[in-house]
Amino acid sequence: MSSPTKQHDSWWKEGVGKVLTTVSASILILTTLAIIYFIASKGLATFFSNGVSLVEFLIGTEWNPEGAPGQFGALPFILGSFIVTVGSALLAAPLGIGTAIFMTEISPRIGQKVMQPVIELLVGIPSVVYGFIGLSVLIPFLRNSFGGVGFSILAGILVLTVMILPTITSLSVDAVKRVPRDLKEASLALGATRWQTIWNIIVLRSSLPGLLMAIILGMARAFGEALAVQMVIGNTTAIPKSLLSPSNTLTSGITLNMGNTIPGSAYNNALWSMGLLLLIMTLIFILLIRWISKRGQA
Amino acid sequence: MNTKAKDRIATGVFYAMAMIIVAVLFGLLFYILFHGLQRIDLQFITSSPEFMKAGGGVGPQLFNSLYLLVLTMLITLPLGLGGGIYLAEYAPKNKVTDVIRLSIEVLSSLPSIVVGLFGLMLFVNTMGWGYSILSGAFALTVFNLPLMVRVVEESLSSVPREQKEASFALGITHWATIRKVLLPVALPGILTGAILAAGRIFGEAAALLFTAGMSSPNLNFANWNLLDPASPLNPFRPAETLAVHIWKINSEGLIPDVREVADGASALLVITVLVFNIAARWFGKWLYRRLTAS
Numbered sequence: 387m388s389s390p391t392k393q394h395d396s397w398w399k400e401g402v403g404k405v406l407t408t409v410s411a412s413i414l415i416l417t418t419l420a421i422i423y424f425i426a427s428k429g430l431a432t433f434f435s436n437g438v439s440l441v442e443f444l445i446g447t448e449w450n451p452e453g454a455p456g457q458f459g460a461l462p463f464i465l466g467s468f469i470v471t472v473g474s475a476l477l478a479a480p481l482g483i484g485t486a487i488f489m490t491e492i493s494p495r496i497g498q499k500v501m502q503p504v505i506e507l508l509v510g511i512p513s514v515v516y517g518f519i520g521l522s523v524l525i526p527f528l529r530n531s532f533g534g535v536g537f538s539i540l541a542g543i544l545v546l547t548v549m550i551l552p553t554i555t556s557l558s559v560d561a562v563k564r565v566p567r568d569l570k571e572a573s574l575a576l577g578a579t580r581w582q583t584i585w586n587i588i589v590l591r592s593s594l595p596g597l598l599m600a601i602i603l604g605m606a607r608a609f610g611e612a613l614a615v616q617m618v619i620g621n622t623t624a625i626p627k628s629l630l631s632p633s634n635t636l637t638s639g640i641t642l643n644m645g646n647t648i649p650g651s652a653y654n655n656a657l658w659s660m661g662l663l664l665l666i667m668t669l670i671f672i673l674l675i676r677w678i679s680k681r682g683q684a
Numbered sequence: 685m686n687t688k689a690k691d692r693i694a695t696g697v698f699y700a701m702a703m704i705i706v707a708v709l710f711g712l713l714f715y716i717l718f719h720g721l722q723r724i725d726l727q728f729i730t731s732s733p734e735f736m737k738a739g740g741g742v743g744p745q746l747f748n749s750l751y752l753l754v755l756t757m758l759i760t761l762p763l764g765l766g767g768g769i770y771l772a773e774y775a776p777k778n779k780v781t782d783v784i785r786l787s788i789e790v791l792s793s794l795p796s797i798v799v800g801l802f803g804l805m806l807f808v809n810t811m812g813w814g815y816s817i818l819s820g821a822f823a824l825t826v827f828n829l830p831l832m833v834r835v836v837e838e839s840l841s842s843v844p845r846e847q848k849e850a851s852f853a854l855g856i857t858h859w860a861t862i863r864k865v866l867l868p869v870a871l872p873g874i875l876t877g878a879i880l881a882a883g884r885i886f887g888e889a890a891a892l893l894f895t896a897g898m899s900s901p902n903l904n905f906a907n908w909n910l911l912d913p914a915s916p917l918n919p920f921r922p923a924e925t926l927a928v929h930i931w932k933i934n935s936e937g938l939i940p941d942v943r944e945v946a947d948g949a950s951a952l953l954v955i956t957v958l959v960f961n962i963a964a965r966w967f968g969k970w971l972y973r974r975l976t977a978s
Contacts, residue, residue, distance in 0.1 A: 400857050410770060420806065518930055523715070552709070668794055
């Protein structure tokens with residue numbers, strides 16, 4: 387029989403661990419709630435305190451927050467964000483998935499020895515570096531080949547494509563690797579060519595959910611990227627006329643103006659509303675991923 | 685077209701795609717290192733930046749990046765360990781645990797500029813810390829924490845079940861089992877993950893613009909007084925990091941050698957990430973060999 391003090395002692399020691407870890411875990415929930423609360427309270431103030439209409443903010447095309455009366459049409463920013471995100475996903479998805487299949491199915495040796503380490507390294511390269519390379523290599527190239535200033539939606543799309551390629555590729559590799567070996571071998575044994583196996587078994591069936599998740603995570607990264615895009619997109623607040631016209635995104639609008647506006651002013655609050663939009667889009671991307679992974683399991 | 689020909693064309697297309705990616709990615713790395721290495725020397729990494737004229741270095745920025753990294757890790761490691769242990773060992777299967785997992789997912793996919801805005805409001809304004817290293821470190825913690833929690837949880841879950849059950853069978857309590865049996869085995873995995881995460885924070889910029897600030901006061905590296913504004917160790921001073929510096933000089937364009945300084949700083953960032961990657965692999969393997977019998 388152990389004495390009461392000893393029992394108390396062990397309970398105390400046992401309790402410390404549980405309490406400490408529970409506190410750490412609850413900090414995660416608290417931080418998330420605090421972020422949502424803070425961003426939402428500031429972001430909604432635009433509509434409730436400053437009297438800007440939500441409809442104008444979402445679909446208005448005139449952005450002149452310092453005018454009298456101020457105009458708060460944020461559609462150029464919203465549109466810019468969506469165009470660069472979709473554009474870069476359209477370029478990066480086929481390239482990334484194709485490369486992932488090359489790395490796992492066609493030449494695993496080169497894939498694992500050479501490409502895997504380089505891609506892992508590139509996932510970690512700071513986005514400012516991508517922006518700077520875009521600024522010093524891509525912009526002059528675009529200027530010389532298409533005329534104009536070079537700063538454009540197209541430049542934003544290309545920089546983001548290179549930036550999300552490593553993300554999409556490495557996640558796709560994981561997805562393709564999860565396809566059971568038997569399935570592939572059965573397909574080959576039945577006389578299907580490698581291409582037929584890749585297309586029908588791997589891409590269209592087994593790893594489709596994983597590949598979609600890779601694309602969505604890449605899109606989420608592109609949508610939220612601030613500095614790399616801001617450096618090359620030209621920061622002109624107007625609905626873009628072509629891929630070569632300069633434009634703006636939600637993130638670049640916040641980056642450039644948050645420091646120069648007076649806290650509490652309608653202009654400043656409108657930037658917080660743009661932050662709130664980014665937050666909402668993040669939640670939508672997460673919901674999409676959850677939905678796909680549920681469908682994938684069923 | 686018959687299936688054989690299709691197969692051959694498809695293989696060709698896959699090769700082409702892989703070649704494009706390899707060319708772009710290797711080209712990028714080569715470009716950064718080739719241009720940057722010409723610029724990096726002792727003077728560049730130790731001297732202060734210049735305003736308006738050429739020839740400045742990135743000494744204070746490099747120090748700020750490292751100091752911010754250390755502070756962030758000091759905050760993140762204990763919290764990450766706690767959260768990871770909770771999820772791996774204590775968390776019951778219920779709604780609360782689901783909410784914790786959802787929080788991790790939200791925190792790790794938030795755009796960094798949004799985290800920066802949150803830091804601006806909570807740490808800079810509400811807490812009154814101003815643009816400071818401390819505000820920056822807490823903002824970076826918001827990113828880093830979910831990563832750390834995941835790393836710790838995964839490392840703990842990959843410890844063989846038998847080791848844990850053997851410990852329980854000897855009458856050792858759960859908490860003691862975690863500390864004495866599970867954590868040592870999981871340590872290599874945790875450290876590898878921590879070092880990789882460190883590489884990620886080192887290059888972060890968007891979250892720091894409005895938290896750690898875009899300026900660096902004149903530093904006196906002989907001054908170790910934590911509360912002196914000129915002391916490099918003062919956590920309440922503004923601190924521009926390397927990544928922020930690259931952005932700032934490019935958008936301001938005040939110095940004539942923007943291109944050269946940014947080339948050098950980019951290469952420094954990339955080399956650091958490279959070193960972190962290699963260190964993480966090497967250190968994890970070394971530790972694993974030390975701690976296990978293999």
